[in-house]
Amino acid sequence: MPQETNAQLETDELVPAAEPKAGHAPLDRAVETQADLTAEINALGDAYARALKDGAPAETQPRLDYAPYRSSILRHPTKNLHHADPETIELYSPAFGHQDVHALESDLTIQHNGEPQGERIIVAGRVLDGDGRPVAGQLVEIWQANSSGRYIHKRDQHPAPLDPNFTGVGRCITGADGSYSFTTIKPGAYPWKNHLNAWRPAHIHFSLFGREFTQRIVTQMYFPGDQLFPLDPIYQSIVDQDARDRLVASYDHDLTQPEWALGYKWDIILTGSKRTWTENEALGADGDEE
Amino acid sequence: MSNPTKLVPTPGQTVGPFYGYALPYDKDRELLAPGSPGSIRLQGTVYDGAGHTIPDAILEIWQPDSEGNIVQQTGSLVRDGYTFTGFGRSAVGNSGVYTFTTVNPGPTKPGGAAFISVAVFARGLMNRLFTRVYLPEDQEALAADPLLSSLDPERRKTLIARRDADGGLTWDIRLQGEGETVFLNFEGGPAFEGAAAGGAAQ
Numbered sequence: 259m260p261q262e263t264n265a266q267l268e269t270d271e272l273v274p275a276a277e278p279k280a281g282h283a284p285l286d287r288a289v290e291t292q293a294d295l296t297a298e299i300n301a302l303g304d305a306y307a308r309a310l311k312d313g314a315p316a317e318t319q320p321r322l323d324y325a326p327y328r329s330s331i332l333r334h335p336t337k338n339l340h341h342a343d344p345e346t347i348e349l350y351s352p353a354f355g356h357q358d359v360h361a362l363e364s365d366l367t368i369q370h371n372g373e374p375q376g377e378r379i380i381v382a383g384r385v386l387d388g389d390g391r392p393v394a395g396q397l398v399e400i401w402q403a404n405s406s407g408r409y410i411h412k413r414d415q416h417p418a419p420l421d422p423n424f425t426g427v428g429r430c431i432t433g434a435d436g437s438y439s440f441t442t443i444k445p446g447a448y449p450w451k452n453h454l455n456a457w458r459p460a461h462i463h464f465s466l467f468g469r470e471f472t473q474r475i476v477t478q479m480y481f482p483g484d485q486l487f488p489l490d491p492i493y494q495s496i497v498d499q500d501a502r503d504r505l506v507a508s509y510d511h512d513l514t515q516p517e518w519a520l521g522y523k524w525d526i527i528l529t530g531s532k533r534t535w536t537e538n539e540a541l542g543a544d545g546d547e548e
Numbered sequence: 549m550s551n552p553t554k555l556v557p558t559p560g561q562t563v564g565p566f567y568g569y570a571l572p573y574d575k576d577r578e579l580l581a582p583g584s585p586g587s588i589r590l591q592g593t594v595y596d597g598a599g600h601t602i603p604d605a606i607l608e609i610w611q612p613d614s615e616g617n618i619v620q621q622t623g624s625l626v627r628d629g630y631t632f633t634g635f636g637r638s639a640v641g642n643s644g645v646y647t648f649t650t651v652n653p654g655p656t657k658p659g660g661a662a663f664i665s666v667a668v669f670a671r672g673l674m675n676r677l678f679t680r681v682y683l684p685e686d687q688e689a690l691a692a693d694p695l696l697s698s699l700d701p702e703r704r705k706t707l708i709a710r711r712d713a714d715g716g717l718t719w720d721i722r723l724q725g726e727g728e729t730v731f732l733n734f735e736g737g738p739a740f741e742g743a744a745a746g747g748a749a750q
Contacts, residue, residue: 318556318557318559319557319559319560319675320559320560320561320562320674320675321674322673322674322675324674327562327672327674329671329672330562330672330673330674331597331672332596332597332598332600332672332723332724333596333597333602333670333671333672333673333723333724334673334674334723334724335677335723335724335728335729335731336597336724336725336728337703337728337730338733339677339731339732339733340695340698340699340703340730340731340732340733341732341733341734341736342694342695342732342733342734343694343734344734345656345694345695346612346618346656346657346660347610347611347612347618347634347653347656347663347664347665348610348665348678348734350618350620351610352610352624352633352634352635353619353620353621353622353623353624353633354622354623354624354625355622355623356622357622357623357626358622358623358624358625358626359625386555387555388554388555388556388557389554389555390555397625399570399571400570401566401567401569401570401571403566409566409569410569411565411566411568411569412568413565413566413568414565414566425569426569426570427569427570463561463563463564463566463567463570465570465571471610471665471667471678472678472734474608474667474676474678475557475558475560475675475676476560476561476562476563476669476676477558477559477560477561478561478564492561492562492674493561495561495674496559500556501556501559502559504556504558504559505558505559505561526558527555527556527557527558528557528558529557529734529735530554530557532734
């Protein structure tokens with residue numbers, strides 16, 4: 259990998275000013291524009307579409323090697339992931355329960371003295387495994403920017419206002435039917451330094467555990483109809499449109515609460531189970547729920 | 549149970565740069581209290597393809613206890629000081645170093661090689677990576693391990709920890725390049741791998 263690429267990586271996102279390697283890109287450095295990035299994104303998308311037409315299997319996950327997201331250039335394995343049959347510990351998951359997470363942690367709008375600014379929303383759905391079984395009694399963690407697109411994280415230096423009434427972190431334990439529900443504020447889009455005028459579509463980060471450690475994922479949920487989708491290298495790192503669509507929640511008027519909050523529905527599918535389940539486990543009757 | 553419909557999994561996405569106020573929690577890297585009988589330190593550094601340390605990665609470990617029992621106790625987020633739950637999470641510091649306080653995992657079956665399951669997340673890493681860290685001592689078990697014996701010796705080394713003088717373990721992660729850590733794909737079979745060259749994550 260060329261060294262100049264690395265020099266660029268040091269400045270591509272929000273890094274703390276205290277770090278010696280951090281700082282601002284030299285002004286005379288050729289700045290990549292959105293048009294440059296969009297061309298790269300489209301070229302990779304077109305190549306995938308051709309491969310698909312020629313009979314290549316549909317991709318369902320992001321590419322680890324996706325150069326338009328500049329930070330990935332030195333951070334993706336170059337060797338194929340090595341196939342392994344999961345063994346023992348990998349066929350089980352850490353256990354979380356109601357002593358780990360308070361019920362109120364699923365409401366991100368009540369963590370401070372006042373109401374946060376922005377559009378109150380409910381995000382709800384079910385966590386299922388690849389066989390359609392509910393993932394019961396497992397941990398869901400979320401984090402997000404506030405309504406103006408600002409993270410409370412100290413490394414976020416986007417000059418948008420912080421909200422003293424919004425932290426943007428929530429957790430819950432899924433119900434017996436795999437259901438989860440968060441009350442929060444619709445996050446704003448925010449700028450980042452992948453290239454000039456780079457903006458992330460509004461999203462909520464989700465962290466999920468399944469019933470087996472092999473099912474663990476961290477991902478991002480997006481909102482329907484976002485105009486930034488075609489421009490965003492992180493969303494577009496999933497080159498298959500059907501696969502990308504699986505990260506987009508749908509507006510659900512049945513979830514919307516009158517005079518209170520708009521509802522978005524998003525179901526999350528983990529990979530299939532590798533373990534032979536007892537009837538009780540399959541029904542979610544073990545663990546903390548009993 | 550009848551054969552249920554197979555559903556396509558939701559794609560992963562990068563953990564991004566801002567997990568630091570969300571994922572870490574009090575004593576997240578202490579699977580048991582430091583100084584407890586049998587406790588050891590597991591530590592290491594995370595490197596990128598240029599050999600630079602990565603300051604914004606976060607690791608999770610999941611392991612059996614020292615007897616090889618897989619613990620199914622809840623409470624991994626509220627360390628009570630007594631219960632070993634087998635799960636830990638450690639964000640790396642500015643120097644790319646992670647640290648856990650844990651125990652040597654026992655083999656989960658007689659004669660099996662003892663290992664810790666690891667998930668790696670980082671800004672710039674599109675999807676989490678799974679890997680394993682094996683204890684270095686039991687050569688016979690290591691030689692018989694199905695995963696290790698499917699790797700050439702150079703790559704195999706990347707999954708075996710070094711034993712430190714204080715009884716702890718050191719194990720570095722290289723996301724790319726020379727000494728690149730072996731990362732695992734639990735989906736599909738070996739034939740699936742060939743299709744992934746330079747392409748899909750799994």
